Amino acid sequence: MSKPVRVRFAPSPTGPLHIGGVRTALFNYLFAKKHNGVFYLRVEDTDQTRFVPGAEAYIMEALEWLGIAPDETVGKNEKFGPYRQSDRKELYKQYADQLIESGWAYYAFDTAEKLDSLRKTAELEGKTFIYNHSVRETLDNSLTVSREEVEKRIANGETFVVRFKTPINEILNLNDIIRGEVKFDTNLLDDKVLFKSDGMPTYHLANIVDDHLMETSHVIRGEEWLPSMPLHVLLYKAFGWDAPEFAHLPLILKPVGNGKLSKRDGDKMGFPVFPLEWKTNETTSMGYRENGFFPEAVVNFLALLGWNDGTEQEIFTLEELVQKFDLNRVNKSGAKFDPEKNKWFNRQYLMKKNDEELANNFIKILKDNRIDYSNLNVAKIVGAVKKDAYFVSDLTELSNYFFQEPTTYDEKAAKNWKEDTPDLMKQLITVLEGITDFTSVTIENTVKEWLTANEIGMGKVMQPFRLSLVGALKGPHLFDIVEILGKVESIKRIEKAIATL
Numbered sequence: 207m208s209k210p211v212r213v214r215f216a217p218s219p220t221g222p223l224h225i226g227g228v229r230t231a232l233f234n235y236l237f238a239k240k241h242n243g244v245f246y247l248r249v250e251d252t253d254q255t256r257f258v259p260g261a262e263a264y265i266m267e268a269l270e271w272l273g274i275a276p277d278e279t280v281g282k283n284e285k286f287g288p289y290r291q292s293d294r295k296e297l298y299k300q301y302a303d304q305l306i307e308s309g310w311a312y313y314a315f316d317t318a319e320k321l322d323s324l325r326k327t328a329e330l331e332g333k334t335f336i337y338n339h340s341v342r343e344t345l346d347n348s349l350t351v352s353r354e355e356v357e358k359r360i361a362n363g364e365t366f367v368v369r370f371k372t373p374i375n376e377i378l379n380l381n382d383i384i385r386g387e388v389k390f391d392t393n394l395l396d397d398k399v400l401f402k403s404d405g406m407p408t409y410h411l412a413n414i415v416d417d418h419l420m421e422t423s424h425v426i427r428g429e430e431w432l433p434s435m436p437l438h439v440l441l442y443k444a445f446g447w448d449a450p451e452f453a454h455l456p457l458i459l460k461p462v463g464n465g466k467l468s469k470r471d472g473d474k475m476g477f478p479v480f481p482l483e484w485k486t487n488e489t490t491s492m493g494y495r496e497n498g499f500f501p502e503a504v505v506n507f508l509a510l511l512g513w514n515d516g517t518e519q520e521i522f523t524l525e526e527l528v529q530k531f532d533l534n535r536v537n538k539s540g541a542k543f544d545p546e547k548n549k550w551f552n553r554q555y556l557m558k559k560n561d562e563e564l565a566n567n568f569i570k571i572l573k574d575n576r577i578d579y580s581n582l583n584v585a586k587i588v589g590a591v592k593k594d595a596y597f598v599s600d601l602t603e604l605s606n607y608f609f610q611e612p613t614t615y616d617e618k619a620a621k622n623w624k625e626d627t628p629d630l631m632k633q634l635i636t637v638l639e640g641i642t643d644f645t646s647v648t649i650e651n652t653v654k655e656w657l658t659a660n661e662i663g664m665g666k667v668m669q670p671f672r673l674s675l676v677g678a679l680k681g682p683h684l685f686d687i688v689e690i691l692g693k694v695e696s697i698k699r700i701e702k703a704i705a706t707l
């Protein structure tokens with residue numbers, strides 16, 4: 207690779223960052239780290255009409271939470287700063303002027319009304335109006351109006367835009383790292399607006415100027431930008447700059463049916479598609495963080511949306527992803543978003559965490575719910591029940607009987623409470639009372655020895671025993687429960703069951 211790797215994530219702060227945007231950021235991050243390069247974030251906020259307060263801070267917070275913060279951005283290592291396009295406003299005009307001077311762009315004065323009526327007329331004829339080579343010389347622009355006239359109209363404060371003069375009759379054979387060769391016919395492109403008389407560049411101009419000035423080596427972005435690639439490549443040519451390499455990432459598709467996963471799908475179908483919760487006056491959209499996902503799990507499943515390392519491996523740490531990531535292994539076709547698989551990933555990470563760490567998170571939930579855990583070893587409880595949890599919050603339901611003795615008993619299970627059960631339970635109490643080393647293994651051995659010595663069937667004791675402690679025939683290994691509850695509490699629960707059942 208010739209140029210040092212510098213890649214960017216260039217979101218427009220028009221709302222919360224959708225999962226597709228997060229994946230774009232992640233792939234840029236992985237690519238940068240893999241090649242010992244720089245990952246920077248540039249805020250593309252030139253379209254003031256779409257600006258949403260709070261969105262920029264949201265994006266930064268989301269990337270921090272995921273552990274993929276940029277090396278350079280607004281307020282951080284501003285080597286090529288400013289990193290917010292509205293703060294670079296003054297810079298773009300000279301580039302628009304340069305293109306006009308060199309004949310690659312022109313002023314256009316056509317009013318919105320005029321363009322609208324042209325659109326309507328075309329529609330009536332079953333056509334689409336496109337501002338391009340076929341009509342530009344019939345419209346109100348500097349290709350048809352004299353230079354003096356143009357200068358006068360601009361001096362008089364008339365509104366204008368600067369449009370790109372797309373060359374005609376060219377077939378562009380462009381290379382995309384993921385898609386290979388992509389062909390574009392320049393006759394099918396429109397003359398995009400580059401600059402407006404309010405002094406603001408459009409996305410296209412600002413994006414190219416900044417990618418150049420910030421020494422971007424590769425443009426890695428979503429497939430929805432592929433149609434802009436010919437214009438962008440032509441802009442580099444017009445400026446006489448080397449274009450970066452391009453890689454357009456596959457779409458993320460809905461879990462069922464066809465089409466692109468939309469921002470609304472998540473709340474509609476009950477899963478998050480945003481990294482963090484996003485609140486407006488009207489709505490709240492779910493976030494992965496608030497829904498109890500671990501950032502490592504989110505990073506892991508996003509990495510596999512459109513990429514794999516060629517093996518069956520699914521669980522990757524961020525470091526492993528950095529090592530293995532390869533743009534050549536990114537798929538062309540869309541990646542289906544599978545919310546169940548997301549949960550599966552979270553469970554894998556939950557299982558890998560140590561019980562102390564999980565217990566610390568779980569204790570927060572216990573405190574919020576005013577659940578008394580003072581006599582219990584929460585880490586042991588977590589260790590006993592976590593295999594059935596997807597999220598830390600699932601532990602509440604999975605472990606509730608540890609914190610509260612049964613108030614009811616599962617009816618079906620209670621049918622196994624026979625006439626001789628109370629007597630057996632009383633004997634069991636005596637056995638438990640005699641155990642000094644009150645640990646799962648010792649309790650199990652002692653109880654089993656007692657059963658064998660007295661020729662008592664396992665089922666006769668184990669089920670009523672579990673029912674007494676849990677209130678149902680569920681939960682982890684019975685003797686783990688006994689150990690965690692402790693001798694006094696276990697006996698108390700058996701006594702209660704004898705009295706109740």
Ligand code: GLU
Nearest residue numbers: 216217218250413427431
């Ligand atoms: N600002 C564009 C966006 O919102 C950036 C596209 C690009 O990466 O060139 O996605």
